[in-house]
Amino acid sequence: MTPLPRDDHHQQASIAEACSDDAEVLALSVLRFVAAGYMTGDIACWEAAHDGAERLLGAIEGADLVAAMTRLMRAIRAERHGEWRFMPATCCRVTADEARIVGLLALARRDSTGLPALRSAAAAAIGSEAAPRLAAAARAAADLLDSVQPMLRATATEPPRRAPAPGLH
Numbered sequence: 001m002t003p004l005p006r007d008d009h010h011q012q013a014s015i016a017e018a019c020s021d022d023a024e025v026l027a028l029s030v031l032r033f034v035a036a037g038y039m040t041g042d043i044a045c046w047e048a049a050h051d052g053a054e055r056l057l058g059a060i061e062g063a064d065l066v067a068a069m070t071r072l073m074r075a076i077r078a079e080r081h082g083e084w085r086f087m088p089a090t091c092c093r094v095t096a097d098e099a100r101i102v103g104l105l106a107l108a109r110r111d112s113t114g115l116p117a118l119r120s121a122a123a124a125a126i127g128s129e130a131a132p133r134l135a136a137a138a139r140a141a142a143d144l145l146d147s148v149q150p151m152l153r154a155t156a157t158e159p160p161r162r163a164p165a166p167g168l169h
C-alpha cells in the first residue's frame with residue numbers, strides 16, 4: 001500500500017464522481033484510515049476510523065463499519081499482488097485502486113444475487129486471477145452500507161445542534 005504521489009493528485013477522479021452516496025464516501029474514508037494504519041503501524045489511524053464512524057453512526061454501527069472495512073483491507077492485502085494506492089482519509093480525490101474498490105462495493109450493493117459477477121469484479125478490482133475473500137468481504141460490507149445509508153441521510157438533514165448557553169444546563 002502506498003499513498004499516491006502529490007504530482008498525480010490532479011489527475012484523479014473526485015469522491016463525488018466515484019461514490020454514489022454518503023455510505024460509500026464514509027466507507028472510503030474509513031478504508032483509508034485502515035490502510036494508513038497498516039502502512040504506518042500507528043494505532044491512531046484505526047482510532048480515527050472508529051471515532052469518525054462512531055460519531056456518525058453510533059458505537060455499534062460505527063464499529064461494525066470499521067470492522068467491515070478492515071475485512072475488506074485484509075482481503076486486499078491477502079489477495080492482491082503488488083501495491084494498493086490510496087489517498088489520505090480527508091482527500092477529495094480517489095486513486096484508480098480506490099475507485100475500483102468503491103465500484104466493487106457499488107456492484108455488491110446493486111446485485112445481491114450475482115456472486116459469480118461479484119467474484120469476477122473483485123478479481124478485476126485488485127488485478128488478481130481470483131479474489132474470493134475480497135468478494136465475500138465486499139458482499140458483507142454492501143449489506144452494512146445499505147443498512148447505514150438511512151442513518152447518514154437523517155444525519156445530513158438534521159439541523160446543527162446548538163450548544164447550551166453558558167450557565168444554562
